[in-house]
Amino acid sequence: YLGEGQKTASELTELTGMSKANVSQHMNILKARGLVHCDKCGTFCHYRLTSPKILEVCEIVRELILDQMQITAHHHEVLSTVVPLHQKDPA
Known part of the structure; x- marks a missing residue:
């Protein structure tokens, strides 16, 4: 604000x-x-x-966080398809 x-x-x-x-x-x-x-x-x-550059830094950090969230979501998606295969009941 x-x-x-x-x-x-x-x-x-x-x-x-x-x-x-x-x-x-x-x-x-x-x-x-x-x-x-x-x-x-x-x-x-x-x-x-104190400086308009603070907003620029905040926007860059926000973009980095969003990028990391997308990467993490993708990893979770990939893992969710792999993990069930290894958890099958051996009986």
Whole structure:
């Protein structure tokens, strides 16, 4: 959601369905790692990504995970055709 622009913790809570405490904890971790910046405006903190390249990295990682899931699904499919042959009752 931060790829769309800055958001407050309340907005992120509403968008994600996570608790405000959980969102705050995640944002603090991302801030500590330099991935998110917090712009204070009164009592509100507007979170934003520190670089648009973060979205590019996330998309690459997402593609890698999806590729790996497809490979794993294919392996399971192949194994499901082989394993029953070896499990036949010898009697």
